Amino acid sequence: MDWRGWAEIVFTIGLTLALSWPLGAYLKRVWTGEAQWLAPVERAAYAAFGVNRDKGQNWLGYAAAVLAFSAAGFTILYAMLRLQGLLPLNPQGFPGLTSDLAFNTAVSFVTNTNWQSYAGETTLSTLSQMAGLTVQNFVSAAAGLSVAAALARAFAADKAEGLGNFWVDLTRIVLYVLLPVSVVFALVLVALGVPQSLSAGTPVTTLEGAQQTLALFPVASQEIIKQFGTNGGGIFNANSAHPFENPNIWTNLIQMVAMNVLSLAAVFAFGRMVLARKEARALAAVMVILVGAAAGGIYAAETLTPQPAMAAAGVDATANMEGKEVRFGPATTSTFAAFTTGASDGAVNGMHGSFMPLGGGIAMFMIQLGEILPGGVGSGLYGMLVMALLAVFVAGLMVGRTPEYLGKKVEAREIKLAMLAVLILPLAILGFSAVAAVLPSALKGLLNTGPHGLSEILYAYSSAAGNNGSAFAGLTANSPWWNTTLGIAMLLGRFAYIVPVLAIAGALAAKPKLAPTTGTLPTDGPLFVGLLIGIILILGGLQFFPALALGPIVEHFQVLAVR
Numbered sequence: 001m002d003w004r005g006w007a008e009i010v011f012t013i014g015l016t017l018a019l020s021w022p023l024g025a026y027l028k029r030v031w032t033g034e035a036q037w038l039a040p041v042e043r044a045a046y047a048a049f050g051v052n053r054d055k056g057q058n059w060l061g062y063a064a065a066v067l068a069f070s071a072a073g074f075t076i077l078y079a080m081l082r083l084q085g086l087l088p089l090n091p092q093g094f095p096g097l098t099s100d101l102a103f104n105t106a107v108s109f110v111t112n113t114n115w116q117s118y119a120g121e122t123t124l125s126t127l128s129q130m131a132g133l134t135v136q137n138f139v140s141a142a143a144g145l146s147v148a149a150a151l152a153r154a155f156a157a158d159k160a161e162g163l164g165n166f167w168v169d170l171t172r173i174v175l176y177v178l179l180p181v182s183v184v185f186a187l188v189l190v191a192l193g194v195p196q197s198l199s200a201g202t203p204v205t206t207l208e209g210a211q212q213t214l215a216l217f218p219v220a221s222q223e224i225i226k227q228f229g230t231n232g233g234g235i236f237n238a239n240s241a242h243p244f245e246n247p248n249i250w251t252n253l254i255q256m257v258a259m260n261v262l263s264l265a266a267v268f269a270f271g272r273m274v275l276a277r278k279e280a281r282a283l284a285a286v287m288v289i290l291v292g293a294a295a296g297g298i299y300a301a302e303t304l305t306p307q308p309a310m311a312a313a314g315v316d317a318t319a320n321m322e323g324k325e326v327r328f329g330p331a332t333t334s335t336f337a338a339f340t341t342g343a344s345d346g347a348v349n350g351m352h353g354s355f356m357p358l359g360g361g362i363a364m365f366m367i368q369l370g371e372i373l374p375g376g377v378g379s380g381l382y383g384m385l386v387m388a389l390l391a392v393f394v395a396g397l398m399v400g401r402t403p404e405y406l407g408k409k410v411e412a413r414e415i416k417l418a419m420l421a422v423l424i425l426p427l428a429i430l431g432f433s434a435v436a437a438v439l440p441s442a443l444k445g446l447l448n449t450g451p452h453g454l455s456e457i458l459y460a461y462s463s464a465a466g467n468n469g470s471a472f473a474g475l476t477a478n479s480p481w482w483n484t485t486l487g488i489a490m491l492l493g494r495f496a497y498i499v500p501v502l503a504i505a506g507a508l509a510a511k512p513k514l515a516p517t518t519g520t521l522p523t524d525g526p527l528f529v530g531l532l533i534g535i536i537l538i539l540g541g542l543q544f545f546p547a548l549a550l551g552p553i554v555e556h557f558q559v560l561a562v563r
Helices: 003-032 039-049 059-082 099-110 126-156 166-191 219-228 249-274 277-304 307-312 329-342 357-368 379-399 412-422 424-436 450-465 480-509 526-560
Strands: 201-205 211-215
Touching: 003 126, 003 166, 003 249, 003 277, 003 329, 039 166, 059 099, 059 126, 059 166, 059 480, 099 126, 099 480, 126 166, 126 219, 126 249, 126 379, 126 480, 166 219, 166 249, 219 249, 249 277, 249 329, 249 379, 277 329, 277 357, 277 379, 277 526, 329 357, 357 450, 357 526, 379 412, 379 480, 379 526, 412 424, 412 480, 424 450, 424 480, 424 526, 450 480, 450 526
Parallel strands: none
Antiparallel strands: 201 211
16 A cells, blocks of 8 residues: 555546536536437437427326336347347357346346346347347436436426426437447547457467457447446456456546546536535535545555465565456555445456455445445435435434425425335345345355355345445356346335435425525535435444444454464
């Protein structure tokens, strides 16, 4: 651990924050319909799909549209994966997926999770990658941003009923944000050495003179949207540790910035739309403080705690390099791990299961906090706003006053819905983990026993329910139990959260917009930032600390006990 590593962490976070501000200004224009430079294409899309852009939806209509669109996406993708062997653009000759693996994969990409129980380069055809997974990388990200836009309109409204139109939001976000950025940066990645090919592979001769075929896919086009849309699923099993997905330090920097910049931009877009820029900066400060602390904690764990075990083995090393690419090193790998687990992204450039126990535990805890730091595109914003509502409610209890946030009174209905949303994660994570920990068919998938084996279980369900998608490594998840239960956890983590959030949006939109008074809690300063951080950490700690104590924490002390 040295100053250069800390400088990498600070520089990456600072660059991401700097780019998110102008992007947030542009995203607000997209949400409000001010951006019109692709208006002819937009109108053609509405005409083709029969969308009336002037027709608004209440929260029930908006939620029904989100669910119907996601269900249709799941059905199409499931059929494509099952029939893969009969479809064109399959130069690899891959057969169709089994029913449980197709279910898991279709759910995974529709929910913006991108958990993969398979090795992409040996399982999915070019058509499945491009027409199946990549399409969902765009539209699942756009669906999350659409829900965030609806919630922003609710806070900005004064006794309104509608939240906008989901189909319009979805179309505009894909057309004006996701597609243009992906086209430009796919070309940048190609220039930096990322492959983009429809060929099945290319033969090469190794240094030993052996013949080998390297798998090729349209990598660059999927790589940028996987990060920019916080999808995270990789074409190759090694994900962003693979030299084809992430060949050098420049592609690594682009990927780290891309996986956080749009989520932070959504916060600034929200502030502009609600006329609450200072409050938006407070939310962004919470996100940056906690993701920075996580990156620093993982970096410290990977460079300070290995010494006892390494010394006992006679290894002279200053950092734990197991599971890390020497191209990136511990500081960059730690930053990537904090960014991907805080951002609901799921891409990895190192194996989290090979981190030191506390390093892997911090990454797991970042997911368990609710994927709000800064979370997935859109989902991070509405998840953070749920936490903000809980924070002002707690503050209101302290002073005996009805809480308000951004001019809206927060009453019993909103708090009940907020608690319904935040209880989804512990229910799915701890409930499924408890069963898997004693079920023989589930335990067969573990590589390790003891605390590390428990961490494999906890991380898998945390990643699924948190719609993250990264894996702890070691777990063989391609079995009916894991594919099915992880798929159910993904569905709960996505849609059992979105529906209460939209219900909250509907309730807030109907309320009058109140001017602040002398009794209103300021939500733009250090006091509120500290309160919000406390609420987030206390909720996460109370729910998950007992389980973490039996996994990564006890394993940490086992490592220190080695002499």
